[in-house]
Amino acid sequence: MSAPPSTPPAGSGLESAPPPARPALSPSRAADFKQCPLKYRFRTIDRIPEPPSRQAVRGTVVHAVLEDLYALPAAERGPERAMTLAGPAWTRVAAERPESAQLLDGDVELEGFLDEVRALVRTYYRLEDPRGFDPQSCETRLEVELPDGAPLRGFVDRIDVAPTGELRVVDYKTGRAPNPNQETRALFQLKFYALMLLRTRGVVPTQLRLIYLADAQLLTYTPDEDELLRFERTLIALWDAVRTAGRTGDFPPNPSWLCDYCAYKSLCPAFDGTPPPYPGWPAGGESAAETFAESVSD
Structure with missing residues (x-):
């Protein structure tokens, strides 16, 4: 997941990540390229990390709770047991990505965050009963x-x-x-x-x-x-466009209202930023960090 990317300009608030993996199309990376090729480059090739958001981390914890729930025998998947899984799921997510813990200040804020997680899990029981089937x-x-x-x-x-x-x-x-x-x-x-x-x-x-x-x-x-x-033909055409950009280094920005929510705005030439030098199309293996990023975003 090739030579490490150059360090972004001082004051950008973004630090360089480990060398990138051999790129592939995932749903989120495909959506990135369609939305803004430069955003795809920053995420997939430069691998410049983004500050975690409370919403994204909460979603990750909810997914972890539901994964843990289905690891239990069907008879034990009641809502009361599900509520007990929120704390351990948070502990695991925080250990895998310590920067997530910085979003929560103290035990009171953590408990409020876990209440949000539990509320979403309770809603899940209104839509499906996990005791009634076993997923493959x-x-x-x-x-x-x-x-x-x-x-x-x-x-x-x-x-x-x-x-x-x-x-x-x-x-x-x-x-x-x-x-x-x-x-x-x-x-x-x-x-x-x-x-x-x-x-x-x-x-x-x-x-x-x-x-x-x-x-x-x-x-x-x-x-x-x-x-x-x-x-499939659409994805093949999209991958051809990604590879062409990878060979040439031409990943143009595509300004839109979404730019206000982009962590890379300070590096974007559409907003007078300066991207780091293009590190070239990666050809290395995959890192654990890339695996985690794909699983969280997809």
């Missing part, structure tokens, strides 16, 4: 190389397989459900996973399910093989 897997890492060589990588929150063989892909979201004109964008991630399962297992998932915990909403979708193959 949780937090599953998928990797596949498409016919043209495009590498795909991702982490699936949950895969369910019915006794009759139907396959369901599930992703937890700690935010609110999108409005109808944003649903296609929301399903991009699950179509990505569905394509990888088609390529690795030869099976089209019967259902894609997004579970929104902030407002207790479900978004479900049934893909078909022709649709996934069209989606």
